[in-house]
Amino acid sequence: MDVIVAADRADLVKARDALGEGSLALVPTMGALHEGHRSLIRLAHEHADHVAVSIFVNPLQFGPNDDFSRYPRTFDADLEVCAEENVRVVFAPSADEMYLPDRQIGVSSGEMGTIAEGAFRPGHFDGVLTVVLKLLNLVQPDVAIFGQKDAQQLALIRRMAADLNLPVSIVGAPTVREPDGLALSSRNRYLSAPERATALSLSKALRAGAAEATPSAILRAARAVLDDAARLDPPLALDYVELVDPKTFKPVGEAHEGEAVLAVAAKVGTTRLIDNVIVPISG
CATH class of the missing domain: 3.30.1300.10 (Pantoate-beta-alanine ligase, C-terminal domain)
Structure with missing residues (x-):
C-alpha cells in the first residue's frame, strides 16, 4: 500500500478515516530517519494494526544556541523509509499548521524538566511535551513509541500521559547502536x-x-x-x-x-x- 501523506489537519482526518478498523501506533520523529527510527517503526507494528509516523522539526524544543537551522531535513528519503517499513500514514505539518502565530499556552515539564538534560537546555522539555501532546491529540493513536536513547524525554512523556490522563500507551524502545557502539543519532x-x-x-x-x-x-x-x-x-x-x-x-x-x-x-x-x-x- 502507498503511504498516505497528510500535511494538515484536514488531510490527517481523511487519512485516519482511510485506515478503517484496527489500532494505531504513532512514531513521532523530526525526520532524518535512520536505523534507530526503523526499529521504532518495527516495534510499533508489534503493538498496533496500523503505524503512523510524524515528521516535524519542532522549533519549540530548540534553544538559541541549538542547531534548528542546520538540523537535517531529508523528507523524500524519509518517505522512502516509511514506505519500506509499511507505514500507512505520514503526518508532516508545517510550523504554521502546528502553532498559532499568537500561541500562548503550552505544557510545563515541571521540576523534572529542569534537571539533568533540562539544566543544560532550558525550556527544551516544555517544547517537547507541548509538541508531543499536540501530535497525540491530532493523530489520536492507541500507542506511541519513543526511544530509550532520549531517556529523560521518555520519562517526562510517560509522566505527562499519567498526569493528564491521556488515553494512549507509551512504549519505550531500546537504543540502537552502530557496530562500534555509538548510539544512532x-x-x-x-x-x-x-x-x-x-x-x-x-x-x-x-x-x-x-x-x-x-x-x-x-x-x-x-x-x-x-x-x-x-x-x-x-x-x-x-x-x-x-x-x-x-x-x-x-x-x-x-x-x-x-x-x-x-x-x-x-x-x-x-x-x-x-x-x-x-x-x-x-x-
Missing part, C-alpha cells in the same frame, strides 16, 4: 572521522560504569573514561554524567536499589551528543 552525520573516534568515549564510559555494582563506583568508572576523552584530539567537552532514578531523573544515592539510568551528554567539536544505559543496583 541524526546528528552523527556532523562528526568528522576524528570526532567520531572521540565520540565513542560516551558508550565506552557507559559500559565501564555498567560493569560496576554501586552508585559511587559506577560514576567513578564512567568519569575516568570521560576524563581521558577530554585529553583526546579533538577533545570531548563533558556537560554531565549522572546516575539518576529512571522515573524522576533525580540523582540516586548509595542506598538506591533497583534500576538507575547512567546518562551522559557532551560535545565533540560543534556536535552535542547524549547517551545512556540502564543499570541494575542491588543496594
Whole structure:
C-alpha cells in the first residue's frame, strides 16, 4: 500500500478515516530517519494494526544556541523509509499548521524538566511535551513509541500521559547502536572521522560504569573514561554524567536499589551528543 501523506489537519482526518478498523501506533520523529527510527517503526507494528509516523522539526524544543537551522531535513528519503517499513500514514505539518502565530499556552515539564538534560537546555522539555501532546491529540493513536536513547524525554512523556490522563500507551524502545557502539543519532552525520573516534568515549564510559555494582563506583568508572576523552584530539567537552532514578531523573544515592539510568551528554567539536544505559543496583 502507498503511504498516505497528510500535511494538515484536514488531510490527517481523511487519512485516519482511510485506515478503517484496527489500532494505531504513532512514531513521532523530526525526520532524518535512520536505523534507530526503523526499529521504532518495527516495534510499533508489534503493538498496533496500523503505524503512523510524524515528521516535524519542532522549533519549540530548540534553544538559541541549538542547531534548528542546520538540523537535517531529508523528507523524500524519509518517505522512502516509511514506505519500506509499511507505514500507512505520514503526518508532516508545517510550523504554521502546528502553532498559532499568537500561541500562548503550552505544557510545563515541571521540576523534572529542569534537571539533568533540562539544566543544560532550558525550556527544551516544555517544547517537547507541548509538541508531543499536540501530535497525540491530532493523530489520536492507541500507542506511541519513543526511544530509550532520549531517556529523560521518555520519562517526562510517560509522566505527562499519567498526569493528564491521556488515553494512549507509551512504549519505550531500546537504543540502537552502530557496530562500534555509538548510539544512532541524526546528528552523527556532523562528526568528522576524528570526532567520531572521540565520540565513542560516551558508550565506552557507559559500559565501564555498567560493569560496576554501586552508585559511587559506577560514576567513578564512567568519569575516568570521560576524563581521558577530554585529553583526546579533538577533545570531548563533558556537560554531565549522572546516575539518576529512571522515573524522576533525580540523582540516586548509595542506598538506591533497583534500576538507575547512567546518562551522559557532551560535545565533540560543534556536535552535542547524549547517551545512556540502564543499570541494575542491588543496594
